[in-house]
Amino acid sequence: MSPKINVTRWLESLCDPKTVAALPIMTNPGIELTGMTVKDAVTDGGNHFKAINALNGKYPQSAACTVIMDLTVEAEAFGAELVFQDDEVPSVTGRLVSDRAEVERLQIPPITTARVPEYLKANRMAVENIGKPVLSGCIGPYSLAGRLFDMTEIMMGIYTDPDTVRLLLEKCTAFILEYCRALKDCGTAGVIMAEPAAGLLPDEDCREFSSVYVRRIVEAVQDDSFAVILHNCGNGGHCTGAMVCTGCRGYHFGNRIDMADALRDCPADVPVMGNLDPVGIFRNSTPEQVYTETYALLEKCGTHPNFVISTGCDVPPGIPFANIDAFYRAVADFNIQQ
Secondary structure, eight states, X not given: OOOOOOHHXXXXXXXXXXOOOBOOOOOHHHHHHHTOOHHHHHHOHHHHHHHHHHHHHHOXXXXXXXXXXXXXXXXXXXXXXXXXXXXXXXXXXXXXXXXXXXXXXXXXXXXXXXXXXXXXXXXXXXXXXXXXXXXXXXXXXXXXXXHHHOHHHHHHHHHHOHHHHHHHHHHHHHHHHHXXXXXXXXXXXXXXXXXXXXXXXXXXXXXXXXXXXXXXHHHXXXXXXXXXXXXXXXXXXXXXXXXXXXXXXXXEEOTTSOHHHHHHHSOXXXXXXXXXXXXXXXXXXXXXXXXXXXXXXXXXXXXXXXXXXXXXXXXXXXXXXXXXXXXXXXXXXXXXXX
């Protein structure tokens, strides 16, 4: 088993003024390296680990290993119906709760429910077999509530029936907290908490219906052995303040935001990660274009010691390996010049 790292020191090492660390969120290329389907990986923890391990073997340059950003695991545990396809992460279909009475009856599931044990298995195997930090993944409270209540309905509900939304958020937060505790027990360095739906809210509402609940989880699990990194690819810059007030130890941004603005609005002593377009750049561009875009972002943001170059989100299936090669080549070339 890999020795337990001091996560505080590891995060500080990412804020190196001489070198820009690379930490892309990508697992699908690892799935393709093993010849499996996405469905194989998201339903079996052993397969999931094989994908993480294969990708790390091919690209050891990444500062950490990440798991699949699957935002249906927690919703399925609550009872949401999912659609599985071979080459895409699952998606939630239908609506699980629609009014106060149904929210009141909704039970907080144990973490032994549905595919949660398989994800814990993948994280545990990665920690035990890969000699670098492993970052788990989970959904954020507001994004989970939206998947259970329907995203459009919850956005109206925070104004028309906020007490019901708050009750649902309480239950979502309680489950995510227990999940994060279990991930911490697996020995991972932290969790990337994906809260994209909160980016659809103005800053004030984001603070009230997301940040308050995220901070509760942060205060319960974050310490020198475990960090929470908040991902919000829905944020175009309007709710960075709401993200920062959660007290997370890192912030990860999607390609909607200008990374220079994100770095300006985040604390200078925590890693700020992003934000190359996973589709427009990584999947749909040529290697030459990937290199150019990566180097340009490094030139723009690389003078900030806490900048960590990453993808704007988990990359989809079908990324050409030549494009991933070009990304890492640009990072290496930039760091040589520093």
